[in-house]
Amino acid sequence: MAAWPVSGDTFVESFAKGLSVIAAFGHERALNLTQIARRTGLTRATARRLLHTLVALGFARHDEDLFMLTPRVLQLGFAYLSTLSLRDVAQPVIESLSRAADEVVGLSVLDDLDAVYIARAEVTSVLRRPLTVGSGVPAFCTSMGRVLLAGLDPDECASRLARAERRAWTRHTVTDADALMDEIARVRGQGWSLATEQLELGACGLAVAVVDNGGKVIAALNLSTNLARHTPDILIKTFLPRLREAADEIARQLPV
Structure with a gap:
């Protein structure tokens, strides 16, 4: 499991997990589920749910066994530009x-x-x-x-x-x-x-x-x-x- 630097009532772990999936792409254009799970420290099941949530919201797309970020991530800042x-x-x-x-x-x-x-x-x-x-x-x-x-x-x-x-x-x-x-x-x-x-x-x-x-x-x-x-x-x-x-x-x- 991923280890978070902070915890407590003000820390939303599910949100942090979603952001960690976006950040996992780094300079890579496409990653598969295993790579994302390994980079985030999340289970494959959790990573899969988060990835498909991003796809459903338009922040990522799915092509066979690979996932890619979309330009819509720009709405969250400049994370997309770093890819x-x-x-x-x-x-x-x-x-x-x-x-x-x-x-x-x-x-x-x-x-x-x-x-x-x-x-x-x-x-x-x-x-x-x-x-x-x-x-x-x-x-x-x-x-x-x-x-x-x-x-x-x-x-x-x-x-x-x-x-x-x-x-x-x-x-x-x-x-x-x-x-x-x-x-x-x-x-x-x-x-x-x-x-x-x-x-x-x-x-x-x-x-x-x-x-x-x-x-x-x-x-x-x-x-x-x-x-x-x-x-x-x-x-x-x-x-x-x-x-x-x-x-x-x-x-x-x-x-x-």
Whole structure:
């Protein structure tokens, strides 16, 4: 059994056990039940119950005999970021691109129906919506979200769109599921997405996929700006090559 440093009426052991399971992942992306039980000092039965509770709450996912944390753990703080070398690799690349472009640049991952920022840099804030690391935005109506949805199997993508609250954030927001599937298919084919005034009037986002060695989309790198600063055509011509170069640089530095 795990030995706790404190005890008493103010100490909730069951809560401590749950936190110990999250902390057990350390820098590992995936662990099996035996590994988690060994690292926490919990019995396999207790570890199993806690893991499946985390899965049910969306803080972890289960793939055969392996368990992995999800970006939703960001809601508890920055524990999720410690499991990713991705953020450490990406942050200096993002900061360099943000300075060169004088625009907001961010890296996000997919958390069910949302794109969640895991790294961000800005020189000049051009957006009304305050966003920081850990902030999530609807995937269906953002450039980075569409890139991430395009990385899914089409059936899984359709399933998530069906569950999403496809709210019309502006008069330009595309909410029709079939139209979104067509747009995401186009994004899947070209590897990038441009979203204009979909979430906020006057705002425009351009995003590309960050792909691992196996060809899997693991994140989206996006640049956000205001249409008063750049037209969509200029945005694509000027910044798409830079985003692609930055995404390739991040992918090259990731451990195999």
